[in-house]
Each structure stands twice: as structure tokens, then as C-alpha cells.
Amino acid sequence: MTDSLSDQTDSENFTAPWWTRAVVYQVYPRSFADSDGDGVGDLNGIRSQLDYLADLGVDVVWLSPVYPSPQHDNGYDIRDYEDIDPVFGSLSDFDELVAQAHQRGIRVVMDLVVNHTSDEHDWFRESRSSIDNPKRDWYWWRKPREDGSAPNGWTSAFSGPAWTLDETTGEYYLHLFAKQQPDLNWENAEVRQAVYAMMRRWLDRGVDGFRMDVINLIAKRTELIDGPQRGSGDGFEMGPQIHAFLKEMHQEVFAGRDGTYLTVGEMPGVSIDDAALFTDPTQHEVDMVFQFEHVSLDQGEHKFDPIPLDLVALKTSLARWQEGLAETGWNSLYLNNHDQPRLVSRFGNDREYRYESATLWALVLHLHRGTPYIYQGEEIGMTNVRFESIEHYRDIESLNHYREAVDEFDQAPSSVLEAVHAMGRDNARTPMQWDSSEQAGFTTGTPWIGVNPNYVEINAEADRASGTSVFAFYQRLIKLRHENETVALGGFELLEPSHPTLYAFFRTSPSERLLVVANVSDEPFLGELPLDVGSAELLLGNYPVNGDAALRPWEARLYRL
Structure with a gap:
């Protein structure tokens, strides 16, 4: 690591943007480190582990949401964009975390979740209060069809319809995720300006950029909502307005600043051609995108229908993206995050060859061209968890799938649970395993979700002391990217x-x-x-x-x- 952020800008050997040789570490705050014993990770817990992250060598820490939230979707349902949820700490705690990260040469990137808000956000409270409220058009409201049904047949990412009838005004509102996550109407210029103002305030506070949650969904295919046939099925993402929205965001938020920010857009369904345009530096939209093609290859008809890894398909997919963004644009490199099962269990052998398969995938991924992302615990080879009962799981997606599969489709509970074991998001959300003490050193209290029982053997302290240390292997990979131009740009x-x-x-x-x-x-x-x-x-x-x-x-x- 370098001693200051200014040292990380272009050197005589690197004229490309700083993030071409950077490595990003994703922190899921609820599960990283708990400083006050309430069982939930927090900002001061993250701050206590900054030396660990500096020792690993990462350049950026991306924080999953820490804003006030009812936690229906673990913080991705935001009640207030301008504050910190008390469960994580305070704004002063956040400021101290950013300051101390910067002292270690680590940038801090926040999650930007502006496709939707919480239904408890003041904007939505006003919007639903009456059909003539000034903020009514800040969300997507539509009258029922003649038969009383929803405006179209879109379904939520978390099971069930994407429209909910609100009794206050007798109209439906759109939510592409949980019903507690109503979608903002980005066609409304007031919505866009409110979002940009919020982003500017966080940058002014010292934040170094944003990971933009499902950002391509902000541009809806409005003809499918309001067309004569009332469109049904998928097709709501990537409306034609998306490039204009992102260009406007760049102009309103980032233009005129010093250019050291990182912007990455999570974009379900994005194509290579789309990504090349989004990340073309002359277009001024985003630096890189998260695409999902490669992490969908081991799924059958849906996410909870796991199939064995086809290495040829995976190689082909990743190589297509390498080739497609070779001349224009940039790749983000990941196999783990808060929405994916643990890499070593998913694509490796987490029993006889846990160290070997964890480090194999690390080497393979980090030697591709793009910016690598490490998800917390990946650097010590953490594995999937197998809770004995669905009652031990917390993720809304897994819980809704289990209920729907068992109650509505009469599937055997044991087989549904096996699919949750393999693909559920809680695999990535069990607490970080720091040592072999009670609760893996994550908390002195009762954790919000159970610790993986294998923490006694698999933990950061034990890994770093081992002759076969996954952590040490990641250190060497990160050092290579920092020092070797071929690794970064070849x-x-x-x-x-x-x-x-x-x-x-x-x-x-x-x-x-x-x-x-x-x-x-x-x-x-x-x-x-x-x-x-x-x-x-x-x-x-x-x-x-x-x-x-x-x-x-x-x-x-x-x-x-």
C-alpha cells in the first residue's frame, strides 16, 4: 500500500486511470465486525479492521448500504439517503471511518440505491397520501385495469407480482423488488435532481464514488406500462433513456471534480455492446459495470435450480467480455459478492482442496483484464453454510422462494432447502470469521444471523498463521497488479x-x-x-x-x- 491517496494516481509507468491497477474490497457491514456487542456489524467495527485491509493491500473499500432502513432487504430499502442507520453508528462514526481509511491510502465507495426507496421514505409517504400530492409522480402509480388487475404482468425479483394495490388511493405502485421497495420514477426531473444533490453531499463529505445498485433499471420501458396491450413479462430494464440519465448524472455530480472517483453500475441483463458504451470514457457515464452472465451459467430454469459448473461455458463467457471490452471500456472482475454463494463452495472443492481451489480462482480472476473485487471472507477461503432449517435463514429472496416452492408448488421442503444451501444469498452474509473464539470473534453478543460452524478451523487468524495462507496469496496477487503493467493493462x-x-x-x-x-x-x-x-x-x-x-x-x- 502507498501512504496517501495522491500517491495512487498515475505514475510514469501507468497513464491509465488509477482504478485499472486497483483492487476493491466489498464490506457487508452487518456481517463484518461488531464493535458494541449487539450482534450486528457496524462502522466502528469496520474501522477497527482497517489495518487488516491495509495489510491485504486493497485500494478501495465498498460499503454495502449503511443508511437508515427498515431492513426488509438488508439495507437495500432506504428510508433516508442523508444519514446513517443507528444500528451501524452515526455520521460522525462514518466521517472517522473515511478519514482513517484515507490515512491508510484506502478510498471509500458507498452503495447508491436509487432505483427504489423504502416505502417508509418521506418521499413515498407523501406520494401515496393522495393522487394530487406534489410527489405523486415521484413513483410509478397506475390505475387498475377494468377487471381490477395490475397494469401489467411484471413479476418481482423476490417472487410475486411487481405491482401492489395501495388502499389509500386505490391505485397500484410498481416495485421490481419487494413490495416495501417502491420504484422511483426517473422520468420526473425533480427525482433526478434530488438524487444528484444527495450524491454531491456524500462526495463533499469525502466519499470516493459509488457502486450503483441495479442502475439500468431506473430507465423503464414505459411503452410496456402504458401501451394499449399493457405489456407483460420481462423487458422492463434498459429503457432508451438510460444513457441520457447517466450522462446527466455525470454532468451534475462528477464533472469539474478531480477525477479520482470510482463509479460502477450494477446492470442485470446488460450486453457486451451495452457495457462498451456505458464504460467508454468519451461517453462520461460509468467507469465499469457489473454484469451477471458468468454467474448465471450454473443455474437451470431459475436461480434456485443449480446445475454443475461447465468450465467451457464459463471460460467462453469471460473471454467474450475480455475481447468485447478490450479496445473500449473496462471490465469489473468478480466471482463473489453479497448476492452470490461462496466461490470456493460454488466453483471449487471446499473440502479436500479448499486452499487450492480458493487460490486457483483468485489467480485466474485477478489475472484477467479489469478491476478485481474481493468480497469479505473470500481472502481466507470462507465457505457456504448449511443451516439445518429454513428458520435459520434471513434473506427475503430465499425465504420467499422457500414459501412459494413449498406452499404453492408442493415441492419437498428438503429439496428446496438443498437449493437454498447451494444458491442462497445468506451464504455470503454469515459473519466474518476472524478467529476461533466464540462467534468467530465477530461479536460478543448474539449475531443477527448464525456463524458458519466451521469458523473454528476457517478464520483469518488461523489462515494468516498457516503455511498455506489464502490471505497471503491474495496479498501477492494485489502486489502484482500494483507493480506489473501487463497484469493491469495487458x-x-x-x-x-x-x-x-x-x-x-x-x-x-x-x-x-x-x-x-x-x-x-x-x-x-x-x-x-x-x-x-x-x-x-x-x-x-x-x-x-x-x-x-x-x-x-x-x-x-x-x-x-
């Missing part, structure tokens, strides 16, 4: 695209060529590598060097050719 070429277990690719620059080879399998790879590496320099690997060209189970190597 070209990408996939090798052996149809091989079922070998993941191999080149990274190239005018000065060097790097080769990554990885055996995504419980069995040794006995075939030939894409080229002779006998005279190559081994820069990094997750096994002790043995001079053998054969790759051991879940072995990954990085060579300089």
Missing part, C-alpha cells in the same frame, strides 16, 4: 477454449508475455500444457515447486515467458 488471449478442466490464457504487453495455467479438477492434469514452460519463470503458484510440468488437483501457475 491484452488477453484465451487458450484451449474447449478443454473441460484446463483454464489457460496469455496476458501480453509490448515488454512481456504472461501465461496462466490452471487445473480446475480434483484429478491431476496429465495432458500437455499449451506450450513448453521449461525455461519460463514461475511468478506465482499455489503449490510448492516440484519441477513437474503436470498440474496437480486445483493447481494454478503464473509464468513469465
Whole structure:
């Protein structure tokens, strides 16, 4: 790590934006570190672990929402954009966290959730109070159809219809997520200006950018709402207004500032062509996007229908995005976040080869071209949790799916629970495992969600003391990105695209060529590598060097050719 933020800007070897060689660490505040013993993580808990994050070497900390919220969707239902929820602390706690992060050369990025608010937000309270309230048009209200049904057949991401009838005025309001999360109407210029003013105040407070939650959903396909056929089904995302909205946001919020901010837009359903346009620096929209193609490949008809990993499909998908954004735009690199199962359980072997598969995927992901994102606990190889009963789960998506599958579709509770074990979001939300003490060192109280019972063996203290430390491997990867221009900016070429277990690719620059080879399998790879590496320099690997060209189970190597 460098000593100050100013040291992280362009050097003589890097003329690209600072975030091309940065690594982002996502903190889920409820589950990271609890400073006051109430069982919920908080800002002072995060502050207490800043040295841990500085030691890891990350450049940015992204905080999932810490605003006041009724917590129907764990903070993604925001009651007040201008404050901190008391469960996390206060604005002064936030200011101190930002100041101390900056002292360590770490930027702080906030979650921006402006597709929807909480139904307890003052804006929505006013909007629902009467049909002639000045804020009525700040949300999407529509009269029932002649038969009393909803305006169209859109469904919520959390099961059930996306429209709820409000008894106060007898009209439906739109919510693409939970009914407690009404969608803002971005067609209304007053809504947009209120959001921009809020964003400017956070930047003025010292925040270094925003991760923008489902930001492409702010532009609705209005013809599907108001058309003569009252459109049904999907198709609400990526309305034609989205580019104008994001350009306006950039002009109103970021233009004229010093250019050191990070903006990343979470965009379900975004295509490569869309992403290239969104992230084209000449367009002034966002720096990078989160896309979902690669984390949907192990799902059947829906999210809770898990299927085995098809490595060929995963390689093909990631390589398409590497190629598609090679000349214009930028990739965000992730396999874990607060909405995804734990990487080592999902795509690796979290039993016999937990260290090896955790570090294999780390090497593979961080050697792609783009900005890597580490989700809390990923850097120590945390795994999925298997709670014995649905009563131990907290996530609204999993709970709604279980209820619907069991009660409405008569599926066996045991099979539904197995799907939740595999794909549920609470896998990523169990408390951070700091040590082997009670509650994994996360809290002195009762945690808001149960700690994964394997914390006694898998925790940060034990991992860092081990001769096979996942944390130490991540440190080396981050250092490589900071120091090696080919890792940060080099070209990408996939090798052996149809091989079922070998993941191999080149990274190239005018000065060097790097080769990554990885055996995504419980069995040794006995075939030939894409080229002779006998005279190559081994820069990094997750096994002790043995001079053998054969790759051991879940072995990954990085060579300089």
C-alpha cells in the first residue's frame, strides 16, 4: 500500500486511470465486525479492521448500504439517503471511518440505491397520501385495469407480482423488488435532481464514488406500462433513456471534480455492446459495470435450480467480455459478492482442496483484464453454510422462494432447502470469521444471523498463521497488479477454449508475455500444457515447486515467458 491517496494516481509507468491497477474490497457491514456487542456489524467495527485491509493491500473499500432502513432487504430499502442507520453508528462514526481509511491510502465507495426507496421514505409517504400530492409522480402509480388487475404482468425479483394495490388511493405502485421497495420514477426531473444533490453531499463529505445498485433499471420501458396491450413479462430494464440519465448524472455530480472517483453500475441483463458504451470514457457515464452472465451459467430454469459448473461455458463467457471490452471500456472482475454463494463452495472443492481451489480462482480472476473485487471472507477461503432449517435463514429472496416452492408448488421442503444451501444469498452474509473464539470473534453478543460452524478451523487468524495462507496469496496477487503493467493493462488471449478442466490464457504487453495455467479438477492434469514452460519463470503458484510440468488437483501457475 502507498501512504496517501495522491500517491495512487498515475505514475510514469501507468497513464491509465488509477482504478485499472486497483483492487476493491466489498464490506457487508452487518456481517463484518461488531464493535458494541449487539450482534450486528457496524462502522466502528469496520474501522477497527482497517489495518487488516491495509495489510491485504486493497485500494478501495465498498460499503454495502449503511443508511437508515427498515431492513426488509438488508439495507437495500432506504428510508433516508442523508444519514446513517443507528444500528451501524452515526455520521460522525462514518466521517472517522473515511478519514482513517484515507490515512491508510484506502478510498471509500458507498452503495447508491436509487432505483427504489423504502416505502417508509418521506418521499413515498407523501406520494401515496393522495393522487394530487406534489410527489405523486415521484413513483410509478397506475390505475387498475377494468377487471381490477395490475397494469401489467411484471413479476418481482423476490417472487410475486411487481405491482401492489395501495388502499389509500386505490391505485397500484410498481416495485421490481419487494413490495416495501417502491420504484422511483426517473422520468420526473425533480427525482433526478434530488438524487444528484444527495450524491454531491456524500462526495463533499469525502466519499470516493459509488457502486450503483441495479442502475439500468431506473430507465423503464414505459411503452410496456402504458401501451394499449399493457405489456407483460420481462423487458422492463434498459429503457432508451438510460444513457441520457447517466450522462446527466455525470454532468451534475462528477464533472469539474478531480477525477479520482470510482463509479460502477450494477446492470442485470446488460450486453457486451451495452457495457462498451456505458464504460467508454468519451461517453462520461460509468467507469465499469457489473454484469451477471458468468454467474448465471450454473443455474437451470431459475436461480434456485443449480446445475454443475461447465468450465467451457464459463471460460467462453469471460473471454467474450475480455475481447468485447478490450479496445473500449473496462471490465469489473468478480466471482463473489453479497448476492452470490461462496466461490470456493460454488466453483471449487471446499473440502479436500479448499486452499487450492480458493487460490486457483483468485489467480485466474485477478489475472484477467479489469478491476478485481474481493468480497469479505473470500481472502481466507470462507465457505457456504448449511443451516439445518429454513428458520435459520434471513434473506427475503430465499425465504420467499422457500414459501412459494413449498406452499404453492408442493415441492419437498428438503429439496428446496438443498437449493437454498447451494444458491442462497445468506451464504455470503454469515459473519466474518476472524478467529476461533466464540462467534468467530465477530461479536460478543448474539449475531443477527448464525456463524458458519466451521469458523473454528476457517478464520483469518488461523489462515494468516498457516503455511498455506489464502490471505497471503491474495496479498501477492494485489502486489502484482500494483507493480506489473501487463497484469493491469495487458491484452488477453484465451487458450484451449474447449478443454473441460484446463483454464489457460496469455496476458501480453509490448515488454512481456504472461501465461496462466490452471487445473480446475480434483484429478491431476496429465495432458500437455499449451506450450513448453521449461525455461519460463514461475511468478506465482499455489503449490510448492516440484519441477513437474503436470498440474496437480486445483493447481494454478503464473509464468513469465
